[in-house]
Amino acid sequence: MIDFNDTIAAIATPLGRAGIGVVRVSGEQALSMACSLCPNLNGSTIEPRRVLFTPFKNPSNGDLIDEGCFIYFKAPQSYTGEHVVELQCHSNPFILNQILSHLQALGARLATAGEFTKRAFYNGKMDLSSAESVIDLIDANNQNAHQVALSHIQGRLFEKIQGIRKQLMTVLEQVEGSIDFPDEVEPINKSDTLQKLETCRELLAAIIKQKDFGEWVKSGVKVVIVGRPNVGKSSLFNQLVGKDRSIVTSTPGTTRDYIETDIQLESHLIRLIDTAGIRESEDHIEQLGIEKIKELMSGAHIVLWVLDHSEPFTQEDEQVMGVVKNHPALILLKNKSDLPSRLNLENRFLENLTVNLSIKNDEGLGDLKLAITQTIQSHLKELDLDLLCNQRQLACIESVLSSLNSFVDGLKQDALEDDVLAIDLKNCILKCGEITGDEVSEEVLDGVFSRFCVGK
Incomplete structure (x- = not known):
């Protein structure tokens, strides 16, 4: 778990002139920093999840910047799992940038692309497949793409992949137990294990089979x-x-x-x-x-x-x-x-x-x-929107199925030692973890969240 010690801020709405613009602040000092722009508010008495109408003022000289709404979300009941404040003002880039500049002067760091969602992932607010689907929801331009993104945000893909991962971990425990404690642990029950893994293989194959329809749904027919x-x-x-x-x-x-x-x-x-x-x-x-x-x-x-x-x-x-x-x-x-x-x-x-x-x-x-x-x-007609994956997830799933097929073939033929079979299972579990976020490198995460805009 990465420890985010600093407080971040960013404009969360598209730059342009409109009715409402939002500046989002997240971190330990989010409430005190935001209150510095609203001298009529007392941070110690603000009730979370209440909308407060307030003037926004320059902390150094008290000059009025704008008037708008102040909303405080107390950790961990927030998008990021940290203290979050959203300042809603008129959507004028000049006004929004003034507010953001004052927050930076108070010590807030400008958020990187996707950092709010990245913090939500690290703080356990969502799994990685759900986090990836946030940008898919923002980019969805048709009903099917919208439904896929919502399905993944709600964790349906995560549930299926996590179910496979847990099944594989159970089998791995049996394999490693027979290696480490051969006199105490019975050899793996081949028939029972193959039956369990066949369900996993069928689901993985079903996901891969639908890969050609990803473009139909997301990019258009x-x-x-x-x-x-x-x-x-x-x-x-x-x-x-x-x-x-x-x-x-x-x-x-x-x-x-x-x-x-x-x-x-x-x-x-x-x-x-x-x-x-x-x-x-x-x-x-x-x-x-x-x-x-x-x-x-x-x-x-x-x-x-x-x-x-x-x-x-x-x-x-x-x-x-x-x-x-x-x-x-x-x-x-x-x-x-x-x-x-x-x-x-x-x-x-x-x-x-x-x-x-x-x-x-x-x-x-x-x-x-x-x-x-x-x-x-x-x-x-046979498309299951819950199973549509992006290219990164699909590459992981193809790797899982390949290693799982190798394990099954070795188990059927008694061709490999248990320790060799365990390598295939470990790769399966690792790749499943890369989809759910249980086992993923910082490099992969940087690639995922770089697709996001600043402020999300």
Whole structure:
């Protein structure tokens, strides 16, 4: 446990002009320092968790800085587990920095990035996975990401990993007991141990299996619009976005580069990408754009292939088909479906979702949104938001499963001595501890909390 002897302070709200700004102070001297700016308050009589309206004054000359609210949280019933004071004033950077400067003059140190949450972790107010999710909650830009962050803050991932860790520690005690006291401790019960560990392996494997969906939830589902030139891709993009972002003309090849933006579709964040038309071209810039489309396709979660319902399948459509035909989440869009059909796909793509559109007449957009939503839900139907991890946690979990598999294989085959088997178990326990924070280096912690802003 690190001993935080000093008192820290920082502006806890984004710098800018708004109704309320907050300066947060944490540490042994938080109350006395904050009261120095509020001469009408007596620190010895302030009741915790009460909101007090007070003037904030320059401690050296008594000049008025602002008026606002003073809230005291007595240790350990506070965010950091220390004495905490929040000073709420008008959100003017000049006012906030005055208050912060006076606190520094009184002896407070400017907090480093994430130091309030880091102190909360060290003081046992939250585990490391919960602490990491504070920044995820702040950054969440869709309902699913919000739910993942809340789940982890509430300790659901911690409970699952801690359960595995305790199970492994029990097995390790049995293994080490048989090593240290061979005459007193019975050899490990292989059948019983394997049965216990199989549950652990299944949970770890389930977490790893969901790693590809982390990007879907946190960064958005990548939906790429493709098709030959002048079939309505940019018009469709503009309709989905709700405003004109792509240039729309009757000239093929107008879109040379791709355009992307975020939209919300029910609970899902969509990263929508409009691309250049795919066709044979001698134009170097257009060729580069087409190569970029192929690169985008490889990372796309869903592909929308726009076809012209009123025209025959062309050579350029054939070229597009060669790029998209093997994508696992391909949706066909037949634009100009209000006109007589001349499009013949010759029974190809019968298993793919198909939506009839008339972009010009604003028809079929609801059906398209439903098709996109159904495609997302079909991929995420087995998703357990409680098990979604960040990259650091996932690396630890993969290491745990690898060492655990090694232990299980050795135990099944009687191929290794108990002391060698114990090494695998110790690595499992160590990596689980890196997720929960029970066993983690200062270097790892610095990396985790460096993602935070100052004041959180």
